[in-house]
Amino acid sequence: MKKNIIIKKIIFFAILIVIWQAVDLANIWPDNIFPSPYEVGEDLMYGISDGSLFYGIGTSMWRLAVGLVIAISGGMILGIFMARTETINQTIGSLVLGLQSIPSIAWVPLAILWFGLTDAGIIFVTSIGAIFAVTINTYSGVKNIDPNYLAAARNMGAKGNQLIINVLIPAAFPHMISGFKQGWAFAWRGVIGAELLFSFLGLGFLLNVGRQLNDVSEVIAVMLIIMGMGMLIDGFVFKKIEDRIMSRWGLR
Amino acid sequence: MSKLEAKNIVKYFNHDGHKLKALDGINLNVSDGEFVCLVGPSGCGKSTFLRIVAGLEIPDNGEILFDGKPIENTDPDRIMVFQEGALFPWLKVSDNVEFGLKMAGIPKNERTEISRRYLDMMQLTKFADSYTYQLSTGMKQRVAIARALVMDPGVLLMDEPFAALDTQTRNLLLVEMQLIWKVTKKTILFVTHNVAEATVLGTKVAIFKNRPSSIKKEITIDCSRPRHVEDQNLFKYHQQILNELKPEVNRDNHIEEKYHH
Numbered sequence A: 001m002k003k004n005i006i007i008k009k010i011i012f013f014a015i016l017i018v019i020w021q022a023v024d025l026a027n028i029w030p031d032n033i034f035p036s037p038y039e040v041g042e043d044l045m046y047g048i049s050d051g052s053l054f055y056g057i058g059t060s061m062w063r064l065a066v067g068l069v070i071a072i073s074g075g076m077i078l079g080i081f082m083a084r085t086e087t088i089n090q091t092i093g094s095l096v097l098g099l100q101s102i103p104s105i106a107w108v109p110l111a112i113l114w115f116g117l118t119d120a121g122i123i124f125v126t127s128i129g130a131i132f133a134v135t136i137n138t139y140s141g142v143k144n145i146d147p148n149y150l151a152a153a154r155n156m157g158a159k160g161n162q163l164i165i166n167v168l169i170p171a172a173f174p175h176m177i178s179g180f181k182q183g184w185a186f187a188w189r190g191v192i193g194a195e196l197l198f199s200f201l202g203l204g205f206l207l208n209v210g211r212q213l214n215d216v217s218e219v220i221a222v223m224l225i226i227m228g229m230g231m232l233i234d235g236f237v238f239k240k241i242e243d244r245i246m247s248r249w250g251l252r
Numbered sequence B: 001m002s003k004l005e006a007k008n009i010v011k012y013f014n015h016d017g018h019k020l021k022a023l024d025g026i027n028l029n030v031s032d033g034e035f036v037c038l039v040g041p042s043g044c045g046k047s048t049f050l051r052i053v054a055g056l057e058i059p060d061n062g063e064i065l066f067d068g069k070p071i072e073n074t075d076p077d078r079i080m081v082f083q084e085g086a087l088f089p090w091l092k093v094s095d096n097v098e099f100g101l102k103m104a105g106i107p108k109n110e111r112t113e114i115s116r117r118y119l120d121m122m123q124l125t126k127f128a129d130s131y132t133y134q135l136s137t138g139m140k141q142r143v144a145i146a147r148a149l150v151m152d153p154g155v156l157l158m159d160e161p162f163a164a165l166d167t168q169t170r171n172l173l174l175v176e177m178q179l180i181w182k183v184t185k186k187t188i189l190f191v192t193h194n195v196a197e198a199t200v201l202g203t204k205v206a207i208f209k210n211r212p213s214s215i216k217k218e219i220t221i222d223c224s225r226p227r228h229v230e231d232q233n234l235f236k237y238h239q240q241i242l243n244e245l246k247p248e249v250n251r252d253n254h255i256e257e258k259y260h261h
């Protein structure tokens, strides 16, 4: 079954590369506009051997990680406050909904003015793009907790932070994990976009370098890396966590 | 002195803008070590009364004295076992059972020791490391009972804990529940809409009127234990309770009719 799916995927991508190669051989566009898979592969190998690609991946990943940690912890705190206090929900809650509609890229000018061309600026853009998705999902997760869980916990003497850590957060976790997933997707877009505009290291910066050098195959190579990293994190980090939570919580 | 003394408990709820009187002066005395079963038509306010005893709801009038002191809040000395168990799916069975002890700040090794005793009592030792989704409904209710007993509460409040069980599992738990009561000498308030269950378990059965409800009658069940659902000498009690309940249930139908025509 599972093997079957993998084989299908391999065949699909192989066909895609063959078509790509065929289009290249047809010579419709010049090579400096439409590179062959071989050239892109060459650029990939080159980036790997001189270490620039790994350095780019590493830089983007640590910015992403720091941004996500800030977004997840900040979003959880904000979401829990909103769910617990109606006034906060009615005031800050509506602001959150508004801010959520701003694309993370639109924060870049402000980040540059506030932080200059620094890591902090890029991390700011990354986390602000993700925090509101985490907030909103945490809020609805806490709102949807089975009231009997809370009654039972209170009855057994849980209160204050104890209640939040031992019951509120775990009970809302299945909802929160979709917030983390959305948050990660926004953060990934945010970090690459910010690096592109800041032009200060990372995968987004490499894209920019490729553009400035008119090196289309370099640009495509970096895009493939961005796609690959995204698929890897989606499939291996978030899907794994989600599957585990869902089966543990008896939701599947 | 009574362990628990409910004095004229009145409770209203808001229902689509208008006030609904759920409890209309509940008076009940429970002595230490008594096993009191509460029966009544569905929706009459049995759960509400139990939640008030637990401190999860505040009555609009009247008060309940527990060991002579008025109940104002929840307290681990009055532990509720919920209809659906309300077990925490993110915790192992053993951690569910230890939950209240952990909240009380008891160190891990002591918690393990105490919970092991109750896991053993409820025949859950094999399942200590399981998660709740791996358990049958009957097993889940055992965990819920163990989780309550671990707190060594002054009164155990049970809200239809066996309602969702199949007959076989229920009969087994009815026998075990009597044993637990005998061994632990707990005071128990047990809500059920199953008359047979009430007569098997209770030293006393309190019958609720229809809403707005008060307690219509208390019947002392004087039979040797362990009792079983088929025991001949429980039949006269069944009959007596059913006779008391009949007009309440009919009134229920009557109200429905009024609404529908």
Ligand SMILES: Nc1ncnc2c1ncn2[C@@H]1O[C@H](COP(=O)(O)OP(=O)(O)O)[C@@H](O)[C@H]1O
Residues within 6 Å of the ligand: B013, B014, B015, B022, B040, B041, B042, B043, B044, B045, B046, B047, B048, B049, B211
């Ligand atoms: N939180 C609540 N809000 C509004 N109405 C409620 C609430 N809890 C209970 N009620 C109403 O109070 C009445 C008694 O409910 P309940 O105590 O659950 O009855 P029982 O347990 O005897 O079936 C019902 O009509 C129910 O709809």
Ligand SMILES: [Mg+2]
Residues within 6 Å of the ligand: B046, B047, B048, B159, B160
């Ligand atoms: Mg009920």
